[in-house]
Amino acid sequence: MPQNEVREEFAHFLGPGSENGSWFRSEFQAVLDQWFDWRRDLFAEDPSPLPKGLRRSPGFLAEREQIGQKLAELCDRLTGEVPKYTPRYIGHMVSEVSIPALLGHFATLLHNPNNTSRDVARVSGAIEDEAIGLLAAMIGFDPDTAQGHFTSGGTLANFECVWRARYRMDHFLSLALAISEQAGEPLDPFAAGHMGWKRYHALAAQYGFSEEELRKASAVVSNPFEAAERIGKASGQPWRGPVLLVPGNKHFSWLKAANVFGLGEEAFWPVSLDANGRLDPAALDHAIGRARSAGRPVLAVITVAGTTEAGEIDPVDTVCDRLEALRAAGIDVWHHVDAAWGGFLCSMLGGEAETVLEGRSRTALRAIRRVNSVTLDPHKLGYVPYACGAFLVRDHENYANSLFAAPYIDRALANDRWMMTLEGSRSGAGASAVWLTGQTLSFRPDRFGAMMAGTIDSCRFFARALQNGEPLVRPLIPTDSNIFCFSLAKPGEALSVSNERTASVFRAFTADPEFSVSKTVLSRENYGELINAHVARYGGEADTDSTVLLRCVFMNPFWREDSIRAALMPRFIERLQAHMN
Known part of the structure; x- marks a missing residue:
């Protein structure tokens, strides 16, 4: 992909070193300023319950100081959290969150709408409708007839x-x-x-x-x-x-x-x-x-x-x-298609980006x-903050369900979803995060689809480089998307032995601050033929009922950058080899 397109895509992310921090800070502050002004101006004639004298009193100032101290303590503790934003994190299905998603999420949190009803979410409810329409169009449903809503996952x-x-x-x-x-x-x-x-x-x-x-x-x-x-x-x-x-x-x-x-x-x-x-x-x-x-x-x-x-x-x-x-x-x-992970790959369809996929x-x-229906998880490949899932159906007929009466909610509002969802109260933050993502990055093949294609290309690059750098790497074949699984086995080795080596390396990675990977275990009950084929490729002996795999998930968009690949790939191979010794 041309470098200028990559730079445009990266404008939607903060960057591993907060490279877009100055701009993001200004947008973040603009959200706060607009919110402050809205509150200040809406009922300006009302008396203030917080006069200056109260705000300057010793007790008031002490309370603010305590809040500040505890907030600082919380922020300090959170620096010990798993750093999922960095390309060094290739563990689970979580990664860098996009700036539009963060801003949409944050702006809506300030207004605290409950999308259970338009009574308390006039604007947020409408945004949910529009966001569902964007996702419906992405997966191929007619957005004019599709129905759905956002869930916790x-x-x-x-x-x-x-x-x-x-x-x-x-x-x-x-x-x-x-x-x-x-x-x-x-x-x-x-x-x-x-x-x-x-x-x-x-x-x-x-x-x-x-x-x-x-x-x-x-x-x-x-x-x-x-x-x-x-x-x-x-x-x-x-x-x-x-x-x-x-x-x-x-x-x-x-x-x-x-x-x-x-x-x-x-x-x-x-x-x-x-x-x-x-x-x-x-x-x-x-x-x-x-x-x-x-x-x-x-x-x-x-x-x-x-x-x-x-x-x-x-x-x-x-x-x-x-x-x-x-x-x-x-x-x-x-x-029903459970597309919680792969649903956003549909953004590639209809453009050049789709050629990265097998036919x-x-x-x-x-x-x-x-x-009839589809599950999506915007908090995975949609780069939206947790917790945000989505349920979509083709049309109103497929959206029908059991109705439950709540006398305190106006049932006359036909577009309310309170009686159409398993969850009662639902934040509007996820819908706004998806909406702002779709309105800016968009879910077109040449935009979001190109980014999805980049994650698959990054996964394939990693797989090739890893196999070239370490002969014991045994890839799980096929790889349909942007997840690469592999075991570590010597030619002709028993599966039980390679399982122990692979599990041991995973344990070492969990204590390694440089890289994060995940692990999965495939059982013979469900994956018998796949396990046999996997072991046969290195002439191994399938002497146990499961196979242990290291699992690397390529969501982070920065793995597309040549400088990231050149810096991190050799270091990952070094760490892998160190953990095998």
């Missing part, structure tokens, strides 16, 4: 998917149960649970059940145990509930979701991975067939765009094709626009 966003998929399926099952009982015909829970909204509305109009009758047949808003008995009686077999199909590379939040929403861990059906650590479409077909035979509808199929362990991108396009074929046959299955990854990311 990817876990809550994934929970939002389960909440809505359950709401939809419960409607389908409730109506089918009522029809079955009235007509005296057997109930097929699998077919009923996937009837789709079009058929639901047609049947609802045909049979004309009242809302109260359908609520009594619901396992969500009525008695779930009574509903289960009725479904079992109508279907002629015990009702065991729906299942959740999640690939073996899943995030831990999905098992939490199965627990929280009362599905039970037994309903959490892992879908096997292929030899590259991605969801195996054939295994998905088998799981859906198994669910159909058991009379258990599929609450949702989950695919992952950027796994937590190594950044793999599942074949979202192939899964979309499979599920669309089922939909054409009357089986409508909810499809299959481009196709998979482009297919995200075809799914």
Whole structure:
């Protein structure tokens, strides 16, 4: 990339040595000055509860001095925090935060809006709408019809998917149960649970059940145990509930979701991975067939765009094709993409930046626009402060969920989200951080997309240089995005021995102030074929059920700079080799 473009990109970050500090300080001060002026001028005629005499009294001054002292103590303690802003930090999914995100976050914190309702967030709520539209456009949804909101992170966003998929399926099952009982015909829970909204509305109009009758047949808003008995009686077999199909590379939040929403861990059906650590479409077909035979509808199929362990991108396009074929046959299955990590890679699509991706990854990311719902984490590759996740759906129909009444909030405001979110109170700071990022850096392929391409290029540079500098480095292949995992093994060595060496080096890095890396452990239960392929590349013996990997995450934009690469790469190799001795 030309140097002038790199300099433009770096204007959006403070810099490892606070190189943009003077300008950032002035913008930070401008935010404070505007806030001070707003407070001073809004109700200028009101008497002040803090006259000068009070502010100069000994007790008042002592209190201010104590606050200053404790603030200084806090700031001093925080200098011992992990320095995640530096290119030397390649550990977890956190890095330098962008200046627009910091300023947007800070400016909104000063006003302290609660995006639960427009009653207390007139402006912040509108900014959330606009920010969701920016993210929707980035992943390929139509921003005019897409719906969504910001959450505390990817876990809550994934929970939002389960909440809505359950709401939809419960409607389908409730109506089918009522029809079955009235007509005296057997109930097929699998077919009923996937009837789709079009058929639901047609049947609802045909049979004309009242809302109260359908609520009594619901396992969500009525008695779930009574509903289960009725479904079992109508279907002629015990009702065991729906299942959740999640690939073996899943995030831990999905098992939490199965627990929280009362599905039970037994309903959490892992879908096997292929030899590259991605969801195996054939295994998905088998799981859906198994669910159909058991009379258990599929609450949702989950695919992952950027796994937590190594950044793999599942074949979202192939899964979309499979599920669309089922939909054409009357089986409508909810499809959610957990793109908490890789969703921002969609900013590369449609421009030169996308060429850094393999063709299959481009196709998979482009297919995200075809799914029901998506999880994003702006506090990861969006370079936004914690805590900021996002949940998006294609349209209003997919956003529907159970409603809850709160008499102190005005339900007349149609664009309020208080009844549409699992979380009640929600800060507007994350939405503003995303909004200001999108309005300045923008999520276009030639802007944000180019920066994403740079992180992938940096990851590949690091991988090549590390393998050239240390012969025991065994890369985990493939690398779909900007996460590089590797083990340290001698040719023909047993996996248990290389695991111990790799784990020992990780422990040494945790005590090393120069660089930060992370560690991941892949289990044979989920990654068996990938582990076998990894060990086979160096002629090793797979004598244990897991593999330990050092994990390096390339988020920091400054790794694109030649001077950073020239300074840090040799030093990292030196530290790695020192930790192996």
